[in-house]
Amino acid sequence: MFMKKRRSISWDEVEISVYAGRGGNGCVSFRRERGPNGGDGGKGGDVLIKTDPTMSTLFHLVRKRRFKAESGGHGQGKNRHGKNGKNSIILIPKGTLVSFDGKEIDLIENNQTLIVAKGGRGGRGNSRFATSTCTTPRFAEQGEAGEEKEIHLELRLIADVGIIGFPNAGKSTLLSKLSDAHPKIASYPFTTLTPNLGVVKDGEKAAFTIADIPGLISGAHSGKGLGDRFLRHIQRTKVLLHLLDGEEEDPAEKFYQLNEEMRLYDEEHRRQTTDYRLQTAGESNLYDDELLKKQQIVCLSKSDLDGSNEKLKATCDKLKMKVIPISALSGEGLDNLISAITFHLNQGA
Numbered sequence: 001m002f003m004k005k006r007r008s009i010s011w012d013e014v015e016i017s018v019y020a021g022r023g024g025n026g027c028v029s030f031r032r033e034r035g036p037n038g039g040d041g042g043k044g045g046d047v048l049i050k051t052d053p054t055m056s057t058l059f060h061l062v063r064k065r066r067f068k069a070e071s072g073g074h075g076q077g078k079n080r081h082g083k084n085g086k087n088s089i090i091l092i093p094k095g096t097l098v099s100f101d102g103k104e105i106d107l108i109e110n111n112q113t114l115i116v117a118k119g120g121r122g123g124r125g126n127s128r129f130a131t132s133t134c135t136t137p138r139f140a141e142q143g144e145a146g147e148e149k150e151i152h153l154e155l156r157l158i159a160d161v162g163i164i165g166f167p168n169a170g171k172s173t174l175l176s177k178l179s180d181a182h183p184k185i186a187s188y189p190f191t192t193l194t195p196n197l198g199v200v201k202d203g204e205k206a207a208f209t210i211a212d213i214p215g216l217i218s219g220a221h222s223g224k225g226l227g228d229r230f231l232r233h234i235q236r237t238k239v240l241l242h243l244l245d246g247e248e249e250d251p252a253e254k255f256y257q258l259n260e261e262m263r264l265y266d267e268e269h270r271r272q273t274t275d276y277r278l279q280t281a282g283e284s285n286l287y288d289d290e291l292l293k294k295q296q297i298v299c300l301s302k303s304d305l306d307g308s309n310e311k312l313k314a315t316c317d318k319l320k321m322k323v324i325p326i327s328a329l330s331g332e333g334l335d336n337l338i339s340a341i342t343f344h345l346n347q348g349a
Ligand SMILES: Nc1nc2c(ncn2[C@@H]2O[C@H](COP(=O)(O)OP(=O)(O)OP(=O)(O)O)[C@@H](O)[C@H]2O)c(=O)[nH]1
Pocket: 165, 166, 167, 168, 169, 170, 171, 172, 173, 174, 184, 185, 186, 187, 188, 189, 190, 191, 192, 193, 212, 213, 214, 215, 216, 301, 302, 303, 304, 305, 326, 327, 328, 329, 330
């Protein structure tokens, strides 16, 4: 009985079906006195997956999940070969793990391309089968079928800097001020439902990429709020920008809470990867993805509000570390912040 496969619906994990093009058929044709002249069929198009540095989700694949490349044209008389079918190219964000045929391929470079389904070979026309003993072959080859695959895609966003913080801290507002991204901003928690990615420019040049993720709350590591799904998107960032909400009563307390969430997430992740490594002994982990090992730049947002100086002092005293006051509204502290980010990124290079 035909069973419909369950497909996951999510912006960072999707399953798609790909169909490479069929090869065109070879042609049977003769020219009087001169013998067979049937051309070959064209090759079927491949289905490729390519990373696009400007994308930050797999959302576009939730609606469109079937990709078909063009079939090759059939061969024709007068030894005319069929046209090769056009490839189908699926764009995905950098940092997507592509799984098919029991393989897992991690696409982490910009504009990296991977053929996931190969087009069928075109059939040979009858002119190819003429021999001294068979001068009038009345047959040609059929084109081969293209490959068909089910592909699983899972995203772990790659950005130089990841903005983390509790809901409403001002993460998306900051992202929109620093970069070319236009995330949704509102005065209620959980405005951001999927990460946003932006490019920060230094003049004309791209200086670094920065992503904000949905607000985290206590219990996030075990899926509370919008959950642990988002923590995995900061695993591949080089530096964390920890944004404390300037409107919070006690921002330092929130700093500890979020770090505790990251510690618990690391612990859980380590346990899972150890289990996985035991199963697949010998395979090494690609990158060091522990959240607590990452450099954190701590900022206090909304420094334009009344009483922010006192709050900054109290927070610094409690945390005993440097906290950069910023206001995405007035622009205060943003230059300072960019210098700190650049310093940390260069240090890691
Ligand atoms: N006064 C002031 N308000 C700000 C500043 N930055 C952000 N806000 C306000 O804070 C609220 C939350 O801003 P968002 O940028 O949506 O916060 P977020 O951290 O992305 O929130 P989530 O997506 O829900 O996690 C909005 O009403 C913003 O206008 C700032 O520098 N000063």
